[in-house]
Amino acid sequence: MSSQSFFGAPGPDAAVFVISVAAELTGLHPQTLRTYDRLGLVSPGRTGGGGRRYSWRDIELLREVAELTSTGIGLEGVRRILELEHQVAALRARNNELRHQVAELQAALEATLSTLKDRRPNLPAIPTSGTITPFRDRR
Numbered sequence: 738m739s740s741q742s743f744f745g746a747p748g749p750d751a752a753v754f755v756i757s758v759a760a761e762l763t764g765l766h767p768q769t770l771r772t773y774d775r776l777g778l779v780s781p782g783r784t785g786g787g788g789r790r791y792s793w794r795d796i797e798l799l800r801e802v803a804e805l806t807s808t809g810i811g812l813e814g815v816r817r818i819l820e821l822e823h824q825v826a827a828l829r830a831r832n833n834e835l836r837h838q839v840a841e842l843q844a845a846l847e848a849t850l851s852t853l854k855d856r857r858p859n860l861p862a863i864p865t866s867g868t869i870t871p872f873r874d875r876r
Contacts, residue, residue: 752782752790759791763799770799778802778816 747753759781760767773779774789779798781789791799798819805815 747793749793752792752795754791754793754796756781756789756791759789759796759799762796763803765799765803773799773802776812776816778812778819 754762756767756770760770763770770779770781770789770791774781779791779795779802781791781795784790801819802815805818806812810818
């Protein structure tokens with residue numbers, strides 16, 4: 738999917754904000770943003786010359802990091818929280834995929850059973866009462 742929307746405005750993943758704008762939007766110091774980048778908490782895009790460019794999603798993540806650190810959580814704790822949130826989101830997406838697959842398989846099974854129910858089985862008739870005597874070759 739493209740980073741731009743239909744009308745040409747940048748999408749949430751388009752890395753368009755320079756570090757000074759990202760710092761202003763998040764209320765964080767540019768050096769703090771560099772530290773978060775160095776620690777791998779946020780990974781902004783890079784220009785050809787190596788300058789950082791932040792997306793709107795990066796800005797939201799920076800705000801989340803700032804909120805967590807303001808409550809007294811250390812950066813390693815923040816990293817672990819973000820990692821777990823990412824895992825939860827991935828597991829939810831996978832769960833939804835599997836639920837969709839199960840629904841498709843149930844529908845296919847019901848359709849198959851429905852067509853089989855309408856057919857006469859291609860098997861010999863077996864009496865429902867009485868004893869069945871096995872065939873013995875008497876040669």
